[in-house]
Amino acid sequence: MKSQNNLNDKIRLTTIKIQEEHPELIEYINEMPSTFFYKHRKKVNNKALKGYLDSLNIILKKYSENTKIQHNENK
Numbered sequence: 001m002k003s004q005n006n007l008n009d010k011i012r013l014t015t016i017k018i019q020e021e022h023p024e025l026i027e028y029i030n031e032m033p034s035t036f037f038y039k040h041r042k043k044v045n046n047k048a049l050k051g052y053l054d055s056l057n058i059i060l061k062k063y064s065e066n067t068k069i070q071h072n073e074n075k
Contacts, residue, residue, distance in 0.1 A: 007049040014056045022063055029056060 018025050032055060 004046055004049060007046060007053055011049065011053050011056065014053065014060065018056065018060055022060070022067075025059060025063060028059065032056070 015029065018029060032052065
């Protein structure tokens with residue numbers, strides 16, 4: 001249970017970071033839980049939470065990289 005709480009905390013913090021730094025991504029992350037957990041047969045376990053956290057981090061990383069590239073191109 002401890003690691004599940006840890007994963008939930010990381011998901012919460014990552015979601016807050018996205019909301020504060022890239023609010024334009026909120027519509028995409030709002031769709032993710034239902035789609036993501038449907039693939040895992042609606043079981044909320046450590047594997048599903050880790051996969052969801054990884055998905056959030058990938059979206060954040062790719063968006064940040066693309067934003068930096070666009071910013072550099074506009075200089």
